Amino acid sequence: MVHIRDLALPDFPLLLAPMEDVSDPPFRAVCKANGADLMYTEFISSEGLIRDAAKSRKKLDVFDYERPIGIQLFGSDVATMGECAAISTAAGPDLIDINYGCPVKQVACRGAGAALLRDIPKMVEMTSAVVRNTHLPVTVKTRLGWDDDTKNVEEVAERLQDIGIEALTVHGRTRVQLYKGEADWTLIHRIKNNPRIRIPIFGNGDVDSPEKALLYKERYGVDGIMIGRASIGYPWIFREIKHYLATGEKLAPPTIEERVAMCRMHFEKSIEWKGPRVGVFEMRRHYAQYFRGLEGAKQWRTRLVDAEQPEIILEILEEIAAAEPVMVGM
Template identity: 50%
Template sequence: MKIGNLILEGTPLFLAPMEDVTYMSFRRMCKKYGADVMYTEFVSSEALIRDVKKTKQKMVLFDFDRPAAVQIYGHNIDSMIHAAQVAEEVQPDFIDINFGCPMKKIIRHGAGAAMLKDLPKMQQMAAEVVKAVKVPVTAKTRLGWNDNDKPILEAALRLQDAGVAALAIHGRTREQLYTGKADWTLIGEVKNHPEIKIPIIGNGDITSGQKAKILLEQTGVDALMIGRPAIGRPWIFREVKHFLETGQTLAPPTVAEIVENVREQLQLNLEWKDNERTGILMMRRHFAKYFPGLPGFRDLKIRLLRAEAHEEVNEILDEMVEKYKNTRVDYSFAEK
C-alpha cells in the first residue's frame, strides 16, 4: 500500500484520530503494541488561523509516531488551505481531512460529516488542499448522512478525482453516530469498484483479530483502522496482527499486566505535561475503559476516576493487583 512515497507492507493497522484520546501517551502505547500509522487528534482550521496555542500543540509529532498524519477539519476552504500549510510545517508523512466526524459541535458549522451533504464542496476543498501542500493528502469519511442517504461511492470517486492519496471509510452514517453495527458492505463496494484506484482503509467495529480477518476477506481493503476498541486496550493491534499471521488468539492480559500499562501511560502523561493533575485528568477516559467486566470493580473505578494525585492513583492500582492478582480481563463483550 502506498500513500504518496510512503510504502506500507502487508495489511497496515492505522490508529484512528480521536479527540482527547489520540494524544502523545496513547499513541505511544498503541505504537508499542503494533499500530503502524498514527494520527494526531483532529485540529480545527479556524483555531489554527487564530494561532490557538492548545490547537497547535495537538499537531506536535514525535519520533516514535512515524509514519504519522495530522488531521484537520473545517468548513471554509480558505481556512483549510491555511490549516494544511500550517500542518505541513510539522512535517507529517501526510495530511488527512476529516469529512466524517458526526458530533454536533463539528457539523453545526458545516464541517466533518456535514460535508457529505455537499459533495461538490467536499471535492473542491480536497482539491484545493492537495494543491496547497507538498505532502500527500488523504481523507476520512462515513457511508453517508443516514440510511436513505449513503453517497459514499460518489464521494470516493470525487475525492479520488480531487487528488487524495487514500481514503478511510467508517462503516456508519452520521445519524448512527457510534451506535449500531458498522456496515462494511458499502466499504467493500467502494474498494472493488473498477474506477477506484486509491487505497481504501476500512474502519468500524474491528474488535478482535477474528473480526479483522472476516472484514478483510469480505472487502479486500488495503488497510484496517481501529479507533474506539483501542481505548483501554492498546494491545488490540498486537492481537489483530497475531491472528492475521497465525490464526491464533492471544490470551487476554491479566489485571497485573494492565496495571503496568496504566502506570506507563500515566507516567508518559506526567513527563509530557509536567503537571500532575493535568496528566491524571487526561487518563480518566482510559481508566474507565482499561478494566471492563471485572467483578466488584465499581468502587475502585469510582476512586480511580476521582483521584487527582499520582500517589493516590498508584495506591488504587496496588489494591487492584492485590485483589485480582492474575485474573484475566474478558474483552468478549466487544463482540456482542
C-alpha cells in the same frame, strides 16, 4: 506492502482512528507499543489553528516514536483549510488527513465534518486547497453519506482521488446513524473493487475482535482496517489482530501485570505531555477500561480517580500489580 505515496506500510495495516479527547500522544504511545501501523492526531479545528488557539496548537504535537503519524484537520471554510494544511505541514507529520466524517452536532451543524457529504463540489474544492498547500500525502476519512437516501461515497471516492488524495478511509455508517446500528461495509467493498480506484481503501466500523478483523479482510477485500472505540483502554487489540491474522490462533488476554504496565506507561506519558494537574485529571477517563473485568475493579478505579498526586496513583498501580486480582469477566 501498502503505499501512501512513498509511505510504506505493512500488508494489511492496522490504523488507529482519530478520536476527540482520546487519541492524544499518550494514548497513541500505548497503541504504537502494541502494533498500530499508522496513527492520527485528534481532529484539529482549522478555525482554531487560524485563531492560534492554544488547544488546537497543542494537538499539532507529533513525536518520532509514533511515526508514521498523520495530522487530521476539519473545517467549513475552503481558504482556511488550505492555510491550515500549510501550518500542519510545518509541524512535521507524515501526512495530512481531512475529516469528512465527524457526525457530532457541534461539527456537522457548522458545515464541517460529515456535513460536507451534502456538498460534494465544496468537498472537492476544499480537498484541492489542502492538496495544493502541502507537499505531504493527503488522505481523507468519511462516511457512506449523510443518510440512507444520499449514500454518495462512491462518487466521493472517485472525485477526491482525481484531485489528488492518496488514501481513503470509510466508516460504514451514515451521518444520521451516528454510531448506532451495525456498520455496513458493502459500499466500502464496491469502492475497493471499482477499477477506477487506485489508492488504498481502508474500512472502519465495528471491528472489535481478531475474528471480525479476519472476516472483514476476507469478505470486503480492503487494504487495511482502522480501529477506534475497540482500542480505548485495550490497546492490545492491535497485537491480537496481527497475531490472529498471521497464525489463526488467539493470543491470551493481557495479564494483570501487562494491564498495570500499559496503564502506567499511558499515565506517565500523560503527565509528561500535559503536566501533572491536567495529566492526572484527563487520565481518569481511562481507568475503567484498563481494569474492566478485574476482581475489585470498582474499588481500584475509585481510588485511582480520587487520587490527585501522581506518586499516589503510581503507588495504587503497584498495589494492583502486587495483589494479582483475578479476571472475573469482560
